[in-house]
Amino acid sequence: MTDPTQITRILFQDFDPKAIYLFYAFGYLAIAIFIHGCYVQVRKYRRGKPDESWNQIFKRFWDMVKTMASHRTLVRRDKKAGRAHGLIFFGFVLLFIGTATITLEYDILEPLFGVRFWYGNFYLLFSLVLDVAGFGVIAGLLYMMYRRKWMNLPKLDYKRVDRQVGDPDYDRSQYRREDWAFLWSFILIGITGFILEATRLVWLSETPSVWDHRFWSPVGALLAHMMEALGMTAEIAGAFRPYLWWFHGLLSLTFIACIPYTKIKHIFTAAASLMFKSPLVGRRLPIIPVEQANAGYKTITDLTWKNLLHLDACTKCGRCQEACPANAVGAPLSPRDVILSLREFANKTLNAKELPAEAELDIHGKSPGQVMQETLWSCRTCLACVEICPVAVEHVPIIVQMRRNLVEAGEMEPILEKTLQTIHKTGNSFGESKRKRAAWAKGLPFEIKDARTEPVDILWFVGDYASFDPRNQKVTRSFAKLLNKAGVNFGLLFEAEMNAGNDIRRVGEEGLYEHLATSNIGTLQSCDFKSIVTTDPHSFNTIRNEYPDFGGAFEINHYTTLVKQLIESGQIKLKKKLDYRVTFHDPCHLGRYNKGYDAPRDVIKLLGCELVEMGRNRDNSFCCGAGGGRIWIPDPVGIEKPSANRMREAGQIEGLDVFIVSCPKDLTMFEDALKTSGFEGQFVVRELIELIDECIEYDVVDITNEAEVITTSD
Amino acid sequence: MKILVAVKQTAALEEDFEIRDDGLDVDEDFMMYDLNEWDDFSLEEAMKIKESSDTDVEVVVVSVGPDRVDESLRKCLAKGADRAIRVWDDAAEGSDAIVIGRILTEVIKKEAPDMVFAGVQSSDQAYASTGISVASYLNWPHAAVVADLQYKPGDNKAVIRRELEGGMLQEVEINCPAVLTIQLGINKPRYASLRGIKQAATKPIEEVSLAEIGLSANDVGVGKSMSRVRRMYIPEKGRATMIEGTISEQAAKIIQIINEFKGA
Numbered sequence: 001m002t003d004p005t006q007i008t009r010i011l012f013q014d015f016d017p018k019a020i021y022l023f024y025a026f027g028y029l030a031i032a033i034f035i036h037g038c039y040v041q042v043r044k045y046r047r048g049k050p051d052e053s054w055n056q057i058f059k060r061f062w063d064m065v066k067t068m069a070s071h072r073t074l075v076r077r078d079k080k081a082g083r084a085h086g087l088i089f090f091g092f093v094l095l096f097i098g099t100a101t102i103t104l105e106y107d108i109l110e111p112l113f114g115v116r117f118w119y120g121n122f123y124l125l126f127s128l129v130l131d132v133a134g135f136g137v138i139a140g141l142l143y144m145m146y147r148r149k150w151m152n153l154p155k156l157d158y159k160r161v162d163r164q165v166g167d168p169d170y171d172r173s174q175y176r177r178e179d180w181a182f183l184w185s186f187i188l189i190g191i192t193g194f195i196l197e198a199t200r201l202v203w204l205s206e207t208p209s210v211w212d213h214r215f216w217s218p219v220g221a222l223l224a225h226m227m228e229a230l231g232m233t234a235e236i237a238g239a240f241r242p243y244l245w246w247f248h249g250l251l252s253l254t255f256i257a258c259i260p261y262t263k264i265k266h267i268f269t270a271a272a273s274l275m276f277k278s279p280l281v282g283r284r285l286p287i288i289p290v291e292q293a294n295a296g297y298k299t300i301t302d303l304t305w306k307n308l309l310h311l312d313a314c315t316k317c318g319r320c321q322e323a324c325p326a327n328a329v330g331a332p333l334s335p336r337d338v339i340l341s342l343r344e345f346a347n348k349t350l351n352a353k354e355l356p357a358e359a360e361l362d363i364h365g366k367s368p369g370q371v372m373q374e375t376l377w378s379c380r381t382c383l384a385c386v387e388i389c390p391v392a393v394e395h396v397p398i399i400v401q402m403r404r405n406l407v408e409a410g411e412m413e414p415i416l417e418k419t420l421q422t423i424h425k426t427g428n429s430f431g432e433s434k435r436k437r438a439a440w441a442k443g444l445p446f447e448i449k450d451a452r453t454e455p456v457d458i459l460w461f462v463g464d465y466a467s468f469d470p471r472n473q474k475v476t477r478s479f480a481k482l483l484n485k486a487g488v489n490f491g492l493l494f495e496a497e498m499n500a501g502n503d504i505r506r507v508g509e510e511g512l513y514e515h516l517a518t519s520n521i522g523t524l525q526s527c528d529f530k531s532i533v534t535t536d537p538h539s540f541n542t543i544r545n546e547y548p549d550f551g552g553a554f555e556i557n558h559y560t561t562l563v564k565q566l567i568e569s570g571q572i573k574l575k576k577k578l579d580y581r582v583t584f585h586d587p588c589h590l591g592r593y594n595k596g597y598d599a600p601r602d603v604i605k606l607l608g609c610e611l612v613e614m615g616r617n618r619d620n621s622f623c624c625g626a627g628g629g630r631i632w633i634p635d636p637v638g639i640e641k642p643s644a645n646r647m648r649e650a651g652q653i654e655g656l657d658v659f660i661v662s663c664p665k666d667l668t669m670f671e672d673a674l675k676t677s678g679f680e681g682q683f684v685v686r687e688l689i690e691l692i693d694e695c696i697e698y699d700v701v702d703i704t705n706e707a708e709v710i711t712t713s714d
Numbered sequence: 715m716k717i718l719v720a721v722k723q724t725a726a727l728e729e730d731f732e733i734r735d736d737g738l739d740v741d742e743d744f745m746m747y748d749l750n751e752w753d754d755f756s757l758e759e760a761m762k763i764k765e766s767s768d769t770d771v772e773v774v775v776v777s778v779g780p781d782r783v784d785e786s787l788r789k790c791l792a793k794g795a796d797r798a799i800r801v802w803d804d805a806a807e808g809s810d811a812i813v814i815g816r817i818l819t820e821v822i823k824k825e826a827p828d829m830v831f832a833g834v835q836s837s838d839q840a841y842a843s844t845g846i847s848v849a850s851y852l853n854w855p856h857a858a859v860v861a862d863l864q865y866k867p868g869d870n871k872a873v874i875r876r877e878l879e880g881g882m883l884q885e886v887e888i889n890c891p892a893v894l895t896i897q898l899g900i901n902k903p904r905y906a907s908l909r910g911i912k913q914a915a916t917k918p919i920e921e922v923s924l925a926e927i928g929l930s931a932n933d934v935g936v937g938k939s940m941s942r943v944r945r946m947y948i949p950e951k952g953r954a955t956m957i958e959g960t961i962s963e964q965a966a967k968i969i970q971i972i973n974e975f976k977g978a
Contacts (some may be wrong), residue, residue, distance in 0.1 A: 288909075295909050410905035417905045424908065425746055433728040680798025
């Protein structure tokens, strides 16, 4: 039996010592280049503004490890690519650990302490694991090559929507070259590694301690047998080996040296990006520090280090672009291109030893690396991009920060400017008198309490659309009747209610937002109530997630949660079942923003409807196009509106009766879109409240809704 | 170099409103105040001159009105005006446009600006005479309804285009200093962000009493005005009615109305 210490791989076997020194010299050079690259990158991040994401560092680290280990974010909506990445990732991790293990013994433990462990059974298991790992890497890379070359995925063609052919930064072929250089160099390292392993086996086929255990490195053994069959002898192998060894070795060292300078850096930046992601990203936009004179981002150095890190984490996978409603309808916005443009800009300006002059740091415009106004204003802040990004890039906060700067400079659509002025003057986007805030309640057969003057259990924050839009007022009245019928002790703020500010904040008018938020918070704090309810997901989001930053911590529910409770507790009795075939549109601010996916679906099922999901549902719901203040800016003519795109999707559901929404803005957007969709008459758009209303029997026949009451009491 | 911009805070009416008990004006409860639309343009014109000039240009906004006017002045400061002056005395309540012009004139004499801009008219009272009365009191050249202005600080002449009826423009050369009343559309007024307005709160608004500009309560108010409001009222609705219904119903109704009119 062979001595177990003989079962190992002799490093640099038969090498001239000078060759070994030379290899170490190359190794140190590669490490030096790597470290310099890292230094330049870190210096770049440090040129950004501070950010407080260092808190809870261990929890963050652990979450990142879990995300990476599960590959959760990578398999979403692209299982095959995610799994292929998994093979590459885990293979690479194992190969790295393997190499580090050898270094630990050969360069540290053995020379210093004479300790050896890399032999015998451990060595054999090690060989097996690394062979499998290497095979996985190659398999994964092959799939990626196939995907890039033959699957013709639009998200991988880097075609720009925010530049014209001929613009200096229209051409993205450099990215394609980099992608392929990465794939080829990586796969060549793997392939030459296996051939080298096989060559060594053939070379040492007379050495039993090597040859007898060859099947512990199965891929290498298989190749070795093939080489022998093709006539390779031990001598030929021995002569061939040094060339191959140097090729493999230098390629690997070059790869390591290149990490901080190329897309390979995502190994580090993506991990760090995941670690520093904000739990409330987009849901709670950053406040403007008191000491900061100007609002938002004007120059690249206005970005925080965390923003700059996110820019570097992007691997150009294009999932954000695929999910983006603005991009889907041909608007000049690709969230990926915003990130890539800013990254190019940051690399151009912040990698230099000396920071360029202020004027050269402006990120607004049409020059290379700058972001156009039209691009920024195309965003509907629906968070679809942020939601799907596998590496936690936070696009929306950057876009809003850049808009803040545009707003301050008055660079916006005149109609939006007018709306903002109107909201400032009247407290609502309809320009109606404050006095008319609760005019919808006229004609109800009961009085609604004024929460400002008497205590209530539930304070109903109505919101602009539900208060002033005539179509939505019908829904608002139904909800009032429902609450009244259920015996809920509720009240309103009447003329003291102002626009909650969610969309104003997302437009980028931070000063107006602060004005509205603090005013509402003051009013709410002077009232006596247990919790807030609203039918408006936009108000829901900002009161829930953003008011706390301004001193207003309130418990708030979207109505779907409350209604579900009321039905389940029996406070609302459903007198009949609906046999509609329905689909449900998740409002961005209820679903993606606040994970309120289930309550509306539960209510729909309680009503007896048959729920058929659209392809894009829950976290992948497709924005109606009204978010981020876009409801106040008419969409350009000639291109499809996001809402029309959604109607086409719903229209594919056979026998659909009702397209259910649970957001006032959705009702407006989709009822409008239905008219021109070609599906009018086939299905209708309804607020969930209206369906619930159909199932409730009201004792009192009131005048305003007489017709409806008669039909429902049949 | 100094440009003085005379501004006014005007009232817009809510959809439903009530007339004050004395019948002279609308009840203040139903008014929403904001800077006069024309003044956005005249301030912008001053700001354009300021920003394109190599020499220092000071833009001073002046208004005659009570405390609430500060809000509008702050908006002007947010847009970049250097100083704001507000003149008030309760006795000035009810002053007509000419008296307001007189008050402004005294401020202008103290400030000694190189140019005076005002809006063509105010959106609530629409007398279109404040600016012109200032020119008259100062005995300065003036031009009304200015739709284009070519002027650089230090010039002793300005070339302006005045908007006339029928889409005509009249190009005029005017000696400076002058009083110009600025028409809508001469430029694109900038947006005053709320942060800007808040930050402008630190810029002082100079409150000036009548005495400081050499006037007294006897020089202003209803008593000194050459015109007085007798009553304000909503005229009775005319006979116009909207005809609704299907085309044939509408036609039938029209025939009926014609027949009634003919006395048939």
